[in-house]
Amino acid sequence: NAGVTQTPKFRILKIGQSMTLQCTQDMNHNYMYWYRQDPGMGLKLIYYSVGAGITDKGEVPNGYNVSRSTTEDFPLRLELAAPSQTSVYFCASSYGGGVDTQYFGPGTRLTVL
């Protein structure tokens, strides 16, 4: 099993551009999550999904959108990128809800200039 995979690993965006961060898991987990990690900080939840077709906001959802059309994939869309979105983005998955162990992807380092 590859676990949780994320693409791309690195990306530089200009202000106002858009992009989609890809996340795929092969563990047949129901729950998937997107977090951001700002320098020197812990992770903050952006969005999460409890299954295909169901998503909900986390702590810091503004400026992002998600969709979940399959169990495996949970892409994160950034519209109109801003410098405040410069961060490392982690995707995670778990079998059950938040009390279950979440397994993380390798992260995407995004810089908005």
Next chain:
Amino acid sequence: AQKVTQAQTEISVVEKEDVTLDCVYETRDTTYYLFWYKQPPSGELVFLIRRNSFDEQNEISGRYSWNFQKSTSSFNFTITASQVVDSAVYFCALSEESKAAGNKLTFGGGTRVLVKP
């Protein structure tokens, strides 16, 4: 609201020394789970342990041990006989069982451990 505090931002030790990382949490739920993750310099997050609020037994896994004390809302992590490969940022995290928690895993700010040879 749930909160996790890791007061130590950075700890530097010499190889073979023991190092203890503090984690203090706040929650109103009676059922909750605590986690530790390791983030090595390569950047990925590695799961270390998950402990529920009803299990206060200490746990040992190789050179790692965890001390859970509900009375002080702490879940401390000790690395015994540290090695250079232990150099990483360590995160403590909390998840509440209630639906109001929104499946959120709340992270502390992390403690950077630097093990010098």
